[in-house]
Amino acid sequence: MTVSTIEHASHAVPANPPSGMESLDMRKLGMWVFLGSDCVFFASLITTYFVNRPLIFSGEPNPHHTLGINFTAVLAFILLLSSLTMVLSLAAFQRDNIQSGRNWLLATAALGTCFLAGQAIEFSNLAHEGVTLSSGLFGQCFLIMTGFHGTHVFIGVIWLLACWLFAGTGRFNSKNFIGVEISGLYWHFVDLVWVAIFTLIYLI
Amino acid sequence: MTATHTSPGHQSGTHDAHDAHAHPTTATYIQIFVVLFIVTAAEVVAAQILPSIGMTSLVAPSLLIMALVKGALIILYYMHLKSDSGVYAAPMVFGLVLATGMLLTMIGLWIIAPRVPCTPELGKACVVEK
Amino acid sequence: MAVEIAPQVAPVGAQVSNETAPYKESFLWEWATTVDHKKIGILYLLTGGLFFLIGGLEALLVRTQLMVPRSDFMNPDLYNQMFTMHATTMIFLAVMPINVGLGNYIVPLMVGALDMAYPRLNAFSYWLYLFGGIFLNLSFVMGGAPNVGWFGYAPLTENQYSGSGTDFWVIGLQILGVASIAGALNFVVTILKMRAPGMTFNRMPLFCWATLVTAILVLFAFPAITIALFLVMFDRHFGTSFYNAAGGGDPLLWQHLFWFFGHPEVYILILPAFGIISEVLPVFSRKPIFGYSFIAYSSVAIGFLGFTVWAHHMFATGMGDIANTAFATGSFLIGVPTGVKIFNWIGTMWGGSIRFTTAMKFAAGFIGTFTVGGLSGIMLASPPVDFQMTATYFVVAHLHYVLFGGAIMGLFAGLYYWWPKMFGRALDERIGNWHFWAQLLAFNITFFPMHWLGMEGMPRRIYTYFPNEGFDFWNPVATIGSYLLGGAVLIFVANAVITAFRPADATDNPWEASSLEWATTSPPPAHNFDVEPVVYSRYPLWDISEEDEHGGSHSSVSSHGVSATAIATVAKAHDEHGDAHESGGHGGGHGIHLPAPTIYPMILALGLMILFLAVLFTPPTLKIVFVVTAVIYFVVAITGWVKEVTD
Numbered sequence: 001m002t003v004s005t006i007e008h009a010s011h012a013v014p015a016n017p018p019s020g021m022e023s024l025d026m027r028k029l030g031m032w033v034f035l036g037s038d039c040v041f042f043a044s045l046i047t048t049y050f051v052n053r054p055l056i057f058s059g060e061p062n063p064h065h066t067l068g069i070n071f072t073a074v075l076a077f078i079l080l081l082s083s084l085t086m087v088l089s090l091a092a093f094q095r096d097n098i099q100s101g102r103n104w105l106l107a108t109a110a111l112g113t114c115f116l117a118g119q120a121i122e123f124s125n126l127a128h129e130g131v132t133l134s135s136g137l138f139g140q141c142f143l144i145m146t147g148f149h150g151t152h153v154f155i156g157v158i159w160l161l162a163c164w165l166f167a168g169t170g171r172f173n174s175k176n177f178i179g180v181e182i183s184g185l186y187w188h189f190v191d192l193v194w195v196a197i198f199t200l201i202y203l204i
Numbered sequence: 205m206t207a208t209h210t211s212p213g214h215q216s217g218t219h220d221a222h223d224a225h226a227h228p229t230t231a232t233y234i235q236i237f238v239v240l241f242i243v244t245a246a247e248v249v250a251a252q253i254l255p256s257i258g259m260t261s262l263v264a265p266s267l268l269i270m271a272l273v274k275g276a277l278i279i280l281y282y283m284h285l286k287s288d289s290g291v292y293a294a295p296m297v298f299g300l301v302l303a304t305g306m307l308l309t310m311i312g313l314w315i316i317a318p319r320v321p322c323t324p325e326l327g328k329a330c331v332v333e334k
Numbered sequence: 335m336a337v338e339i340a341p342q343v344a345p346v347g348a349q350v351s352n353e354t355a356p357y358k359e360s361f362l363w364e365w366a367t368t369v370d371h372k373k374i375g376i377l378y379l380l381t382g383g384l385f386f387l388i389g390g391l392e393a394l395l396v397r398t399q400l401m402v403p404r405s406d407f408m409n410p411d412l413y414n415q416m417f418t419m420h421a422t423t424m425i426f427l428a429v430m431p432i433n434v435g436l437g438n439y440i441v442p443l444m445v446g447a448l449d450m451a452y453p454r455l456n457a458f459s460y461w462l463y464l465f466g467g468i469f470l471n472l473s474f475v476m477g478g479a480p481n482v483g484w485f486g487y488a489p490l491t492e493n494q495y496s497g498s499g500t501d502f503w504v505i506g507l508q509i510l511g512v513a514s515i516a517g518a519l520n521f522v523v524t525i526l527k528m529r530a531p532g533m534t535f536n537r538m539p540l541f542c543w544a545t546l547v548t549a550i551l552v553l554f555a556f557p558a559i560t561i562a563l564f565l566v567m568f569d570r571h572f573g574t575s576f577y578n579a580a581g582g583g584d585p586l587l588w589q590h591l592f593w594f595f596g597h598p599e600v601y602i603l604i605l606p607a608f609g610i611i612s613e614v615l616p617v618f619s620r621k622p623i624f625g626y627s628f629i630a631y632s633s634v635a636i637g638f639l640g641f642t643v644w645a646h647h648m649f650a651t652g653m654g655d656i657a658n659t660a661f662a663t664g665s666f667l668i669g670v671p672t673g674v675k676i677f678n679w680i681g682t683m684w685g686g687s688i689r690f691t692t693a694m695k696f697a698a699g700f701i702g703t704f705t706v707g708g709l710s711g712i713m714l715a716s717p718p719v720d721f722q723m724t725a726t727y728f729v730v731a732h733l734h735y736v737l738f739g740g741a742i743m744g745l746f747a748g749l750y751y752w753w754p755k756m757f758g759r760a761l762d763e764r765i766g767n768w769h770f771w772a773q774l775l776a777f778n779i780t781f782f783p784m785h786w787l788g789m790e791g792m793p794r795r796i797y798t799y800f801p802n803e804g805f806d807f808w809n810p811v812a813t814i815g816s817y818l819l820g821g822a823v824l825i826f827v828a829n830a831v832i833t834a835f836r837p838a839d840a841t842d843n844p845w846e847a848s849s850l851e852w853a854t855t856s857p858p859p860a861h862n863f864d865v866e867p868v869v870y871s872r873y874p875l876w877d878i879s880e881e882d883e884h885g886g887s888h889s890s891v892s893s894h895g896v897s898a899t900a901i902a903t904v905a906k907a908h909d910e911h912g913d914a915h916e917s918g919g920h921g922g923g924h925g926i927h928l929p930a931p932t933i934y935p936m937i938l939a940l941g942l943m944i945l946f947l948a949v950l951f952t953p954p955t956l957k958i959v960f961v962v963t964a965v966i967y968f969v970v971a972i973t974g975w976v977k978e979v980t981d
Contacts, residue, residue: 021527024291026451030523036295037515037553043303044561044591048576050307051314051587073248080244084237087282091230134573137582144568166980188282192275198244199271203251204264291526295553302554302641310590313645316654319584 031182035189042193045148046200049141056138061131063138067202068122075118076198079153082111083191086160086184093167093177101180102167108187109160112153119150142201149197152190159183228281236281243270367931369453370860371442374460376756378435379749381464382428387823388471389423392416394820397780401813403801413797414481415499419471421484422503425603426510427467429741433606434459434517436748437545439756441521443851443858444539446530446867451523453929454979459517461939466509469943473502476951483795485596486566488577488588493570498950501570504563505946511556511563518552521545530850532869536630539849539872540623543630544609547637548602554641555598562591586651593644601640603737604704605633607744608675611697614747615679617847618694619686622873625678632671639668649720658717665715672708676701691845692766696747699774703739707732710785725795728788734781746773746826751845755856758838765829772822779815783808848873861928934975941967 049056056062089104123143126132131139163183166172172180228236247270254263280286285293365373396416399408408416442450450456473479480503482490491500525546529538565576566588575581577588608629616623623629643664645653653661679701688694710732713719723729746769754760790804799805843852850867851858852875871877941964948960 021291021529024289024527026523026527029292029527030452030519032292033295033519033522033553036297036299037519037557039296039299039303040306040554040557041561043306044558044594046303047307047310048561048565048587048591051310051319051584052582054314055319055582069248069251073244076244077241080237080240083240083278083282084233087233088230091233132573133568134575140568140574140576144565144574162976171980185283188278191282192278195271195274195278199247199267203247203267295522295550298550299554305641306558306594313590313653313657316657317652319586 025178027178027182028185031185035185038189041148042145042196045145046196049145049201052137052141056141059136059138061129061138063142063201066126066129066131066138068125069202071118071122072198072202075115075122076194078111078115078118079191079194082108082115083188085111086187090177090180090184093172093180094174096174098167098170098173101172102164105160105164105167105180109157109164112157112160112187116150116153116157119146119153145201146197149190149193152193156183156187156190159186228287232281236277240274240277243274246270363933364931366936367933369449369457369929369931369935371438371450371453371456372756372858372860374456375435375437375439377460378431378438378463379756381460381467382431382435385423385427385467386429386432387827389420389428390820390823392420392423394816396420397813397816399797400799401810403799403803403806403809405798408797410797411478411481414483414795415474415479417795418480418483418499418503419474422470422480422507423467424737425484425599426507427463427470429603429737429745430514431463432745433548433603433741434463434514436610436745436752437521437541437548437606438517440752440851441542441545442524442528443755443854443862444542444849445525445528445533446850446863446869447524447528448862449929450520451528452520454932454935454975455516456520457932458935458939459513459520461936462509462513462516462942465939465943466506466513469509469946470502470506472947473499473506476502485592486588487592488566488585489579491566491570491588492578500566501950504566504570505950508560508563509942509946511560514552515556518549518556521549522553525549530867530869536627537869537872538630540612540626540629540633541606541609541849543633544605544612547633548605551598551602551605551637551640555595555602557595558591559595562588562595565591586648589648589651590645593647594641596647597644598637598640600736601636603741604744605636607700607704607741607748608633610744610748610751611679611700612675613847613849614693614697614751615682616686617751617845618689618691618697619683620689620846621682621686622848623678624681624684625674626872628674629678632674635671636668639664639671643668646715646720649717650724662715662717666712669708669712669715676705676708691750692761692763692770693747693750693845695767695770696743696750699770700740700743700747703735703743703774703777707735707737707739710735723788725793726788727784727792727794730794731781731784731788734784738777738781743773746770752851754840754844755851755858757834758840758857759833759836760840760844761829761833765825765832769822769825769829772825773819776815776818776822780812780819781815783812783815787812843875846876848876850874930978932975932978934971934978938968938971938975941971 057064085104085107089101089108092098092101092104126139126143131142133140133143160183163172163180166179247267250266250270251263254260254266279296285296365377368374368377395408396413399405399413399416401407438450438456442448470480477498480486480496480499482496482500482503486500486503490496491504493500525538525542565574568574569576569578569583575583577583577585579585612623612629643661645657645661646665649658649661683698690698710728714723714729714732750761750766787805787808792799792803792805792809799809840856842855844856845852850869853867854863867874945960945964945967948964949957952960
């Protein structure tokens with residue numbers, strides 16, 4: 001073919017052209033995609049709460065009279081603090097400070113457990129005031145939403161403890177910290193959801 | 205498939221110098237936390253003070269703005285999106301846009317056609333035994 | 335799932351070369367433990383094909399019941415089970431998995447990758463799908479199949495209106511949802527991250543574009559139905575009343591959450607077919623696709639707009655004029671990118687030197703039948719028309735023209751096209767010809783009369799009708815058509831069986847196609863490519879064909895100036911490594927490490943199915959025992975999985 005001679009002339013393209021995504025880490029990308037998807041899970045639950053909100057507030061018990069804002073503020077504070085310890089853990093692994101990284105991981109898991117305990121106390125207090133799954137719109141919308149978030153926290157705590165165990169074998173260091181990083185992404189996302197729930201459900 | 209394609213050679217995890225440069229320091233993390241803490245406290249105060257001084261209409265907007273600030277700080281600094289590739293951000297941004305769109309549209313739909321509480325006076329359809 | 339991702343190492347990460355773990359186990363064990371995207375793809379295709387036949391059988395029973403007025407072939411309840419299971423099976427167990435199967439096999443090859451991004455998660459998705467499908471169908475023998483329709487409108491799904499079939503439906507769809515989300519995550523990361531050097535977005539095959547958009551739709555649409563089903567489960571078993579008006583709930587909420595998923599789901603079913611057509615048409619027209627970027631970006635536009643129009647399924651619920659107008663406008667808008675695609679496909683064929691192979695016939699037939707479905711869709715997007723047509727056979731005609739005339743025709747085009755690559759032997763063209771014409775004819779005989787039935791007012795989902803209401807003539811016609819359609823599909827099955835006994839003599843690139851999957855052997859070795867392909871244009875293989883004896887057949891390519899600006903140098907596997915055919919995973923000589931096979935994905939998925947069965951069908955006291963056993967089982971299985979990955 002005559003055309004192919006022309007083509008040969010333009011063979012001088014780079015030997016290893018980019019595909020556009022070389023710098024991305026595969027597992028981190030997967031985690032971000034999953035978290036994007038997770039947004040819609042929580043959006044569906046928050047939407048369920050909000051379309052019922054006018055009716056929820058027209059009756060008793062309703063959120064403004066039942067939910068203790070100061071107690072929940074402490075829970076929000078605990079989760080924010082756990083985000084800080086999480087990011088400090090990652091930073092420690094990145095500096096090859098493995099013992100410190102493990103300690104921060106354990107602190108994060110402990111704070112997560114405190115949050116879960118707080119949530120358990122809150123749920124049982126609500127039950128005493130008659131707010132249960134079958135007590136009406138407020139109970140069902142609120143408990144399913146915060147329960148779903150609590151399940152996320154629970155999975156996160158288990159994951160953090162698994163990372164802590166792994167780190168004990170020296171698996172994480174400044175060359176390989178992606179396992180801690182993606183569990184951290186998940187953990188921060190759980191915190192992020194609580195920022196939304198705290199504002200949208202408890203305060204507004 | 206050769207090693208160049210899938211090896212961790214380009215993964216962020218191996219670029220010590222890059223990460224040390226791009227990721228914030230411990231001091232930054234603590235500063236962010238202090239800001240998050242103060243904004244949360246401000247939220248709690250605003251939610252209780254504003255209605256009592258007659259500014260009920262300001263509650264929702266001010267709380268939403270503060271929540272957005274908190275969320276943005278967490279995503280940008282704790283989740284490192286400020287220094288990471290925008291490709292990581294894309295699914296999250298799309299998810300958040302969809303989530304917001306879903307929430308606002310449905311709230312709007314229920315405002316256009318509000319729901320009447322189901323009371324026995326409305327007819328037999330409302331008193332199905334559970 | 336989140337737990338699974340954490341310890342997973344990059345695809346080479348398992349660090350177990352096949353030299354140390356060769357496939358020496360039995361045939362069954364080999365397939366049960368495989369993490370090879372090609373084998374998983376074939377498993378998806380086989381299982382999907384089987385469920386397609388089951389779903390088809392259910393459709394034939396529905397049509398038999400409707401053949402004559404006041405028929406007592408089935409009682410109303412059985413009829414309800416049949417149409418519910420027909421739709422659920424076809425959507426979740428047939429079309430979606432066959433799409434995923436083709437994607438699983440072809441996409442990694444197309445982008446020049448070794449495997450999917452997360453091979454074990456890929457296997458897990460398949461096993462969840464298989465056991466989810468079995469779980470759903472077990473309902474037939476365990477208290478009756480679901481009978482609430484595939485969109486399970488509340489409050490029908492509440493426990494005062496429906497029995498254990500609904501539980502099977504709710505939990506079955508949850509299992510399938512997890513499988514779909516995990517699979518979609520895999521596709522997104524594979525396509526974003528694992529493309530061969532040089533394959534920029536603008537050089538990516540259009541099937542990959544379609545699969546990418548489909549996977550994104552799955553990821554962002556399935557959460558809505560997962561939550562919606564979750565709430566149904568709580569309504570049925572834990573005393574809430576989200577959808578029960580008597581308890582303060584709102585049945586309409588179900589419809590909104592369901593269709594927030596349900597409408598994107600329609601595009602999840604059809605977009606892969608768009609992608610297949612965009613691959614098949616240029617190859618058999620022997621010219622590049624007309625308007626590549628328009629086809630690629632219109633998929634993105636369709637995907638995005640698909641999230642904004644869900645309530646057009648709900649015009650009749652009384653949302654008010656403002657909402658109806660807004661959702662109608664969005665629905666009309668979707669016609670634009672879809673029309674763009676149709677004109678681009680016609681433009682691709684225009685002036686091409688067309689080879690009417692079976693694949694090409696299905697692709698060309700797709701354009702016609704899908705356009706009919708698209709046009710009736712635009713009619714239904716108008717609220718006044720929808721008020722008249724909703725829940726009639728007009729809707730049934732529309733959705734079958736889109737899903738059978740669209741998705742299934744596209745899938746058959748893809749199967750005929752990629753069959754030689756997947757199985758090393760092409761399907762018989764003569765039988766294929768019979769299959770195509772029989773299917774096209776029977777399809778139109780079955781579904782076109784439904785337009786008229788619908789306009790006459792025949793409601794869908796009603797088990798019978800009275801004589802002399804205007805439904806007496808076209809119903810038997812449609813039923814006879816459906817029998818013919820069943821026969822047409824059997825021709826395909828026969829084709830597959832007959833050709834299976836023929837010698838595997840397919841060449842690497844029998845259709846003279848342009849994309850990377852044709853650069854390796856048919857079927858490809860376990861490691862796909864001996865040498866990593868490098869891509870310099872949208873049509874890597876057409877570029878190098880210019881240099882060998884096939885060059886003459888692609889003069890149209892050159893005259894369009896495509897190849898002149900960009901060149902591909904693809905190193906063909908067998909050129910460098912003659913024994914690739916019999917290697918079966920022997921890639922050690924090239925330093926290629928394949929992920930080790932593992933049984934844990936199957937163990938985990940099987941455990942889930944058994945757990946749900948146990949929870950549904952055991953007395954309360956035993957439930958505790960089962961849950962505790964299940965927790966131990968899952969801890970052991972997950973630990974085993976994690977250990978396998980990290981050791």
